[in-house]
Amino acid sequence: MPHMPPAHTDCLFCKIVAGEIPSRKVYEDDQILVFHDIKPAAPVHLLLIPKKHIATLADTTPEDAPVLGHILVKAAELAKEHGCEAGFRTIVNVGKAGGQEVYHVHLHVLGGAPRLGPMLTPPA
Ligand code: 5GP
Ligand code: ZN
Secondary structure, X not given: OOOOOOOOOOOHHHHXXXXXXXXXXXXXXXXXXXEEOOOOOOOEEEEEEEOOOOOOHHHOOHHHHHHHHHHHHHHHHHHHHOOOOOXXXXXXXXXXXXXXXXXXXXXXXXXXXXXXXXXXXXXX
8 A cells, every 4th residue: 555644543534544434435546535425415425535634624734735636626527427517516614613524624526416405594
């Protein structure tokens, strides 16, 4: 296996990277891993993660820019491959207020429906 940064103990996505927890893998290279979300919110729901543990987008530094850019470009490529030519949505939830549940930065790719629902429900 190529050089791998140490996995964070108790991080679910680090365990998926390490193969300790199974996932439906879509794409992998030395920098990133892509797999299907276990609880899809749309017909296509992919998660793209850096193999390196970074807790949230708010914890990234300029040194992470190449892998973050790689994730965005790969998201567009894989969305097309999964039949989302008509469009798709990307989401990064950040921290408690952002609704983040897994603290290993990830990009959601959602699509495959004729029209996704509204992005956010306005506050009452
Ligand atoms: P967040 O709310 O942190 O942005 O999103 C975390 C996502 O990870 C959720 O959409 C959730 O369904 C997904 N997820 C949680 N546990 C697992 C798992 O064990 N395997 C996979 N493939 N996805 C998971
Ligand atoms: Zn992690």
